[in-house]
Amino acid sequence: MSIQKLSLKRHTLVANKLLIVMSGLNRKTKRDNSYYYEKHSFGLAKNFVDIKWTGSLMKQILAYVAKCNSQGHISIISEQELANTIQCSVRTVQNNNKLLEDYDIIRWDRLWGDYIQVSLNNYLEDFLDLHIKEAADVQNISYNPEMLDEDNNTYTSKGGYTSVSMEVIYQLLAIKNINMLRLALRALYVYESDVNVKKDSEALLSYTEVKHILPKYIGYKAAIKEMASKLSTIFRIDVLEKEDCVKTLLEEKQPRKSIIEKIKDGFILSFNLTGAHDSKKQKEIEKIRGEHAFAQFKNFFKSFGHYSIKKEDIHSIVHEFGLDIIEKSLTSVQRHLQQTYIEESMDAFRPLVHEMESNFFTYIRKIANGYYQAKINAL
Structure with missing residues (x-):
């Protein structure tokens, strides 16, 4: 069970x-x-x-x-x-x-x-x-x-x-270790601040910053490095020490004053989120691809009728269920329309088209919700 x-x-x-x-x-x-x-x-x-x-x-x-x-x-x-x-x-x-x-x-x-x-x-x-x-x-x-x-x-x-x-x-x-959880939560905040707001290429946490949020008994470098390595399922993490700090953060970039202060520690954790783990970037990608998917379906549907859906509703439904579920739902609806048109009478086909024309957002959301629940249950 x-x-x-x-x-x-x-x-x-x-x-x-x-x-x-x-x-x-x-x-x-x-x-x-x-x-x-x-x-x-x-x-x-x-x-x-x-x-x-x-x-x-x-x-x-x-x-x-x-x-x-x-x-x-x-x-x-x-x-x-x-x-x-x-x-x-x-x-x-x-x-x-x-x-x-x-x-x-x-x-x-x-x-x-x-x-x-x-x-x-x-x-x-x-x-x-x-x-x-x-x-x-x-x-x-x-x-x-x-x-x-x-x-x-x-x-x-x-x-x-x-x-x-x-x-x-x-x-x-x-995460079972409370100090690992603390470090992960702090890293998420720093990633938002450094990467999404300040547009840096990575989020940086210095040794001083880390040790002063953790209990004193865990605030030594070896323990911090071990905890950071175990967070690799969430972040892409690099540990920069001594010369690495200078070479990576000074020679290759033009750092702000705050970054120079971190370099003085001689021990920095570099965090990055990639792929589906980067929520903000993932949402932006899904918005664009979601609009494209709905545009393709509307081009197909124009042979049968006309419906309208707001751009913000497209963003909302893609945000809620994910692009894979939305694309699967649109493909399913397209096949159902084609099958009904070929195999059923117009008495069955016209009500289907009318239902979609009257509120396409509600219609597609109902189908997407079914696929999404099946996906969740399979986890």
């Missing part, structure tokens, strides 16, 4: 401040004769700072964020499936829920058996770091996570957010 696990969103948006606080706030606060505190810089709420982030607690929150809807609500979730997914006991899940509720981070209610419903408190502010601008018309705001990368004029953010792929989320939930 296979162990049932949670099915998660393909792309999950996580506030950078959440990655920061769970990875461990940097203890080295003095910089250039001034002081820099991450809890103030990122606007962290007191309850998120005060709670003690255990490994299972971090993974449970990540699972909730990767499962909830755009309002931060999960209508039904199995405690056993959650425990299977984050690799702990059901009792630990239950104790974590009580603790998170005591710190006003979540609300939860038992439905029946081991099924519960969960709501993340202050979801937009605390879990996405999105704050509605004062000039915005609050009544007319409808939060759409798929549109944030395209139009974020409604919200302001202090520290931003990171898009994390389903593949990376599952890898994070499988």
Whole structure:
């Protein structure tokens, strides 16, 4: 009998401040004769700072964020499936829920058996770091996570957010060592900051940065190198030491002042996300290829009728199910149309065409959902 696990969103948006606080706030606060505190810089709420982030607690929150809807609500979730997914006991899940509720981070209610419903408190502010601008018309705001990368004029953010792929989320939930998990979460934030925002070719973490987020007993180079090597299923990682730091980061590039400061450590971890692990780049590729796939299908369909679908709806459905599922769905619909046209009467064919013309987005989404659920069940 296979162990049932949670099915998660393909792309999950996580506030950078959440990655920061769970990875461990940097203890080295003095910089250039001034002081820099991450809890103030990122606007962290007191309850998120005060709670003690255990490994299972971090993974449970990540699972909730990767499962909830755009309002931060999960209508039904199995405690056993959650425990299977984050690799702990059901009792630990239950104790974590009580603790998170005591710190006003979540609300939860038992439905029946081991099924519960969960709501993340202050979801937009605390879990996405999105704050509605004062000039915005609050009544007319409808939060759409798929549109944030395209139009974020409604919200302001202090520290931003990171898009994390389903593949990376599952890898994070499988990490057993809490310090490895901390390092991975910090690396995700630095990748977003260095690569996606500053457009560097790689994310860099110096020895000083790493050792001051980890407990003192683990903050030596050999242990950090060992942990980093075990994160190779998520990142492409290079360890740069001594001369390598200078040759790789100075001779071949024109680094910023902050990078030069890291080089002085003589020990740097270089992180990169590739392929499906790079959620942001993957979404951009899928948007373009998704538009092309729908354009090809519309060219085929014009022999039978006409339908309309918005570009943002194409992005939304590709974002939700993945390009492979959408292409499979469109191919299936095309074959079904051809078969019905050849083998059935016009009385059967015309209602099919009319259903697609009336709301093609809903029609294709229903088919894509069936393929997607089959894919999840096969995992």
